[in-house]
Amino acid sequence: KEILVAQEEFLRNVTGLDRMISTAAFGSGTIELEFPFGMDVNDALIRTSNALSQVPRYPENVDEPRITSESFSQNSFAFYSIVPLPGNPKGLNIREETDWVEDNIKTRLERVPGIASVGISGGTRRQLNIYLDPAKLASHRLNVMDVRNAIRSRNRDVSGGDMDFGKRRYLVRTLGRFQDIGEVNDLIVAERNGTFIRLADVGYAEMGQSELRAERFSEGTPQVFMSIQKQVGANIVEVFEAANEAIEELNAGIVEDYGMVIEPRMDDVRYIRDSVRTVLKNLLIGALLAVLVLRMFLRSWSATMIGAVGIPVCALAAFLGLLLTGRTINVISMAGVAFAIGMTMDNSIVVLENIMRMVAGGKKRKQAALDGVREVWPAVLASTLTTVMVFLPVVFLDLEAGQLYSDIAIAISAMILMSMIVAVTLIPTVSGQFLRHREVPAGHHAGLLGMITRAGIRIGQGLMRWMEWLLETARRRIAALLATFALAAFILVTLTPAAEYLPEGEEAKVFARMFAPPGYNLETMVDIWSRLDPQVTGQVGADGSEFEAGKTPIPPIHRHVAFVSPGFMLFVTTPIERDHTQPLLNALTDAFRAEPGMRSFASRGSIFSDNQGGSRSINVELSGRNLETLFATAMKAFGQANALFDGVQVNADPSPSTLSMSQPIARILPDWERAAELGIRQDQIGYIMWAYSDGAFVDEFFLDDDKIDMYLYS
Secondary structure, three states: OOOHHHHHHHHOOOOOOOEEEEEEEOOEEEEEEEOOOOOOHHHHHHHHHHHHOOOOOOOOOOOOOOOOOOOOOOOOOEEEEEEEOOOOOOOOOHHHHHHHHHHHHHHHHOOOOOEEEEEEEOOOOEEEEEEEOHHHHHHOOOOHHHHHHHHHHHOOOEEEEEEEEOOEEEEEEEOOOOOOHHHHHOOEEEEEOOEEEEHHHHEEEEEEEOOOOOEEEEOOEEOEEEEEEEOOOOOHHHHHHHHHHHHHHHHOOHHHHHOEEEEEEEEOHHHHHHHHHHHHHHHHHHHHHHHHHHHHHHOOHHHHHHHHOHHHHHHHHHHHHHHHOOOOOOHHHHHHHHHHHHHHHHHHHHHHHHHHHHHHOOOOHHHHHHHHHHHHHHHHHHHHHHHHHHHHHHHOOOHHHHHHHHHHHHHHHHHHHHHHHHHHHHHHHHHHHHOOOOOOOOOOOOHHHHHHHHHHHHHHHHHHHHHHHHOOOHHHHHHHHHHHHHHHHHHHHHOOOOOOOOOOOEEEEEEEEEEOOOOOOHHHHHHHHHHHHHHHHOOEOOOOHHHHOOOOOOOOEEEEEEEEEOOEEEEEEEEOOHHHHHHHHHHHHHHHHOOOOOEEEEEEEEOOOOOOOHHHOOOOOOOOOOHHHHHHHHHHHHHHHHOOOOOOOOOOOOOOOOOOOOOOOOOOOOOHHHHHHHOOOHHHHHHHHHHHHOOEEEEEEEEOOEEEEEEEEO
């Protein structure tokens, strides 16, 4: 209420805002703002920043909000681990190096064009911890508030303006900030009868680390993890390559000098590149098959080569069209190129076949080329324009549909237009010079080509006889039309496949999540991890013999990382063989569900959507003003969802995953009359309990150029 609700009051008025989703978690909060497609990202950032600047104040231990622009899919596309060099020559405790990592690695990578944010997790930050002895405080008639006030009043530099002395002008500044930990321990907290009571008399200060909030493991080894998210509109492959260049530079420089190394763990770029390579391979195979079909019907190698010469030219035209419209070569645009390969040959076949017919009729090649193209170019133009007009409106579609289909429309339209130019210019030119055509009598072809040709001739003759029979009477023609409509209607009603927004686009990667009942701490979750992880880690790099023999349900693993935090655990696992993804999913699902009292959810990664179940997930959102009623309703929906489908996996977001209000909580109910007698305010009671339980933020300590938080503990 002090942070998110205060921000929402101003953010809800941002111009163009479509949707706002706020998420409160332990120690952090996020607000996701969605804007309509086409809105300028920089304009949205400025409007959001202006709205947040109107928030009057934040609690003293809260950092100022950070604004980033990210893709709709919030998934990080690349993960890296930061580990000591082999042998750990500098003796580093990698978990305690988060400050250095953020100052030297994170800041460098966030300057890479296209990177929206870099997340660091799995470590702790430096912190100046001040431990107080309640008994000693009481003996000196002091409390935590006295220590806090003494620290805050002392730990600051105060400007005193300036003064002139002779010829010189001096700036005046009263220095009070702590320079080292010794000054903190010597701090005068109070004075009693001429005796100074120092911090060292009631406690002590030492440099330490913040509380570990999350653990990160790779193949069973604790590590600090780094995740990278791209900006909206940035090309993921270019950003990934630029990030790797920066990481190579860091590894060869300050990171190696400090005794660390940054190692890649997972990325989505590999699947994107594999998909593009697959489409390109299929494109080449399709072009080759199209050339072979062309050879069968033209029955001339020179004519076949002339007809095929337009394929690479049209493909280049597609790439040029994508470049001019600011698009990229991706799975969608390459699919458009593959679709259009056969279509681009249509115009060439029409022109080439007409030229060949005239050559067979006795005309010279050059004259046949001119007469042939002159005779059919209006038909070629009409055919091209009708095809382009079909795809042209797709280019102007908005929202996600426009982003998906416009690449295909641009690629196909560019190729079709170029195929028309090739058909009326390049094909006649090459035919007039190189066409060699010798008419072979029907049925006299030799070899496999002859067999296929003769079979085609027989089929064609049979079809023509059947058509002649149908066209003999009006009754047969009407019957043929009615039968065609009836068959089309039958197929439309009974054989139409199920509809969905996108194909799954599944990766060979499994995301397995475990949600614990409210109140499970990090130590308990790490204990559960220690029981589940060894059977997965043991299969990293395995030869597969144990899996094939049925000794283990886990197939050989390529990469395995684990994210553990209070009440939550995530395994991200990639098998060596893509075909083993489903057995791995089943094995992790069984292992997670075997833990008593836990809820689990496992899914395959998707290149088209997030990793919460891909594009085949059904999302149900519930909202209400009463949290208890909301959770009770959600629990009923949760139970009914499990019974809807066989093998369904139901997830709840946000936690608690049990959809209950059973989070353990210790409530402190002050005696307000007694507090008034002692002169203790409510905020003082809250701060004292904060210090005696989890540690209370008190101020900031500057060590050289580093700003370090100071916390009070009991």
